[in-house]
Amino acid sequence: MDIRTLQEELVQYSKTIGIDKIGFASASPFIELKERLVRQQELGYQSGFEEPDLDKRTNPELVLPQAKSIIAIALAYPSKLKDAPRSTRSERRGIFCRASWGQDYHDVLRDRLRKLEAFLQERVPTCKVKSMVDTGELSDRAVAERAGIGWSGKNCAIITPEFGSYVYLGEMITDLPFIPDKPIEDNCGTCTKCIDACPTGALIQGGQLDSNKCIAFITQTKGFIADQYREKIGNRLYGCDTCQLVCPENKGKDFHFHEEMEPDPEVVKPVLKPLLSMSNREFKERFGSISGSWRGKKPIQRNAIIALAHYKDQSAIDELKKVLIEDPRPVMRGTAAWAIGKIDGESSQEILLNAKNKEKDQDVLNEIEKGLQLITR
Structure with a gap:
């Protein structure tokens, strides 16, 4: 099958399984990212939750040999809580951040990625893929930025024109040579x-x-x-x-596209x-x-x-x-x-x-x- 045709079919299929945005990037090493990560380590700015091997974080071929491209996906999540209970003097309430509303987003994105994997392997049985969400080796943000999902904002989040930064990110490394999308221009400007x-x-x-x-x-x-x-x-x-x-x-x-992401107040x-x-x-x-x-x-x-x-x-x-x-x-x-x-x-x-x-x-x-x-x- 022609790679362009396969890519177009994959994009169309992604819309039917609840993926709000999909993009494609080359699997070449993230050289600038590695330089930034080294600097982060030197400054002691890392949390310790990240993949410790900087080479794996920045070179897709170390994660999937003969990697040719990366598929990036984004799913929009709600930013407003419907029927939010009020905090009262006798019943004070706490709050979980929006990225923790609804079903664990790792499970939701892995479900979408598994469906993409099955779609590809049905059409190209010999293809190799490796998917990850958040806790994988690669930087979700760097992949999404390269794939044109959004730009990397000053708040260290990917900001999409359609959904703002209220998106979950995931990616799949493949040995298929998909055509890369163009990165989106940074729109933060002078805003701080x-x-x-x-x-x-x-x-x-x-x-x-x-x-x-x-x-x-x-x-x-x-x-x-x-x-x-x-x-x-x-x-x-x-x-x-x-x-x-x-x-x-x-x-x-504020988007309510996915039932799994609807929070229980x-x-x-x-x-x-x-x-x-x-x-x-x-x-x-x-x-x-x-x-x-x-x-x-x-x-x-x-x-x-x-x-x-x-x-x-x-x-x-x-x-x-x-x-x-x-x-x-x-x-x-x-x-x-x-x-x-x-x-x-x-x-x-x-x-x-x-x-x-x-x-x-x-x-x-x-x-x-x-x-x-x-x-x-």
């Missing part, structure tokens, strides 16, 4: 709204991110959160949307206090289907404690006291101690002093001291 709005200054400059300062990364860590970031987290349980929300290219963009904007006593089984049953659950319940519970402190929720003191006294995990006990001091309720000082007399873990004792210092009386 995302850089100016970043709560922690994680966006160092356009297109450069210090992952260790990024709230989206910080909410996924499992240890104590540094003091200077606790105030910045607010009621975020997982991820951060600030740099997307302020982007002019995202204004008015009670899951993505949950009441905070019940999270503190949730068992592993309960957590998996309620949150296991969304991408924001991948690190387990510990980061979510810790972030819920910080959110209750953010709200200064006096009604949460009893639940936080229970965590401080009974939770076997030092990070939970310590964060609860800090939160109790931050909320500064009538019994806060007594609770913290009693806990101080019984606590053995030095990190928790340090947090108890922080909590006591926050009390104004």
